[in-house]
Amino acid sequence: MFHVKHQGEDQGFQRVVAVANQKGGVGKTTTVMNLGAALATFEQKVLVIDLDPQSNCSSGLGWSRQDAPTSYHVLEGLVPLMDAVVPSSFPGLDLLPASPDLVGAEVELLAQEDRALCLAQALKASPPPHHWVLIDCPPSLGILTVNALAAAQSVLIPIQCEYFALEGVSELMRTLERVRAAWNPNLAIEGVVLTLYDERLSLANQVVEEVRRFFADDVFSTVVPRNVRLAEAPSFGRTILEYDIKSRGAQAYLSLARELLERRLAHETRRAG
Structure with a gap:
């Protein structure tokens, strides 16, 4: 098992990662949910922050309450972040849920x-006392995504x-450069x-080659396949590791x-050395 040294609950998180792409339908929410669950299987404490008004990540992790605080209340400063965090059904994976109210936050935050x-x-x-904080961003480069990028490492x-x-x-x-600046x-x-x-499509293999040329070593070796089980799991409020751990999607x-x-x-080893 991997183990990343935990800084302790009084020292906060270790790695905050925004999962972002302004294009929709690229597997962003699927990646947040299932990468979070997979990290949890490696003894990592994981917090998923849902910043998408569609709140698919929240429902996909089994959250359905309408009267509880969400990421909207946290962004508006109405509730401390950890007071709005709830456990998911997957051990070691927690959730700061979202609701459609976030659409209002996009407008209201502009005045601040x-x-x-x-x-x-x-x-x-x-x-948060977590090893990883994964932020599910909406499919846009608006103020919610910018908030995620400004908060992330x-x-x-x-x-x-x-x-x-x-x-x-x-x-x-270009947005990343503006956020850095x-x-x-x-x-x-x-x-x-x-x-x-x-893998049956020659176009898919061409895209893999193109992306690897563009991003070089930043591209992970692991490629997530198109998988029916991956698409089905959220409708049951489950991660793919709960729904079908033997599936190609789960293994990916x-x-x-x-x-x-x-x-x-x-x-971290290079930094320490």
Whole structure:
């Protein structure tokens, strides 16, 4: 088993990762849910923050309450972050749920001077005792995604193995540069994960080659396949590891988690040396 040294509950989290791509349908929410669960199987305490008004990540992790505080209340400063965190059905995986109210937050935050730093301030004021904090961003580069990027140490970019896969990536890169310049100079790319891969299609293999040329060593070796079981699991409020651990989708996310931990361990070792 991997084990990343825990800083202790009074010292907060170790790694905050925004999972972002302004294109929809690239497997962003699927990656947040199932990478989070896979990391938890490697004895990592994981918090998923849902910042998407569609709240698919929340429902996919089994959350359905309507009267509980959500990420909207946290961004508005109405509730401390950890007071809104709830356990998911998967051991070691917690959730800060979202609701459609976040659409209002996008408008309301624009009136605040420090509108891009609301999530960063909430994390600092109420630090989670987790090894990993994964932020599910909406499919846009609006104020909610900017909040995630300003609060994160790194960004994980899912890219689907389909036509126009790299469309809009240059815009995302420009947004990362703006966030670095204005709020978060140390924001790094955690990696790029290829999703929705269908080995039967020559186009998919061409996309893999193109993305690897563009991002080079930032691309994870693990490729997440197009998998019916992955698509079915959220409708049951479950991660793929609960729904069908033997499926190709489950095995891909376990492999991705292992690779992510190996990369992080190698990076920390280099820093320490």
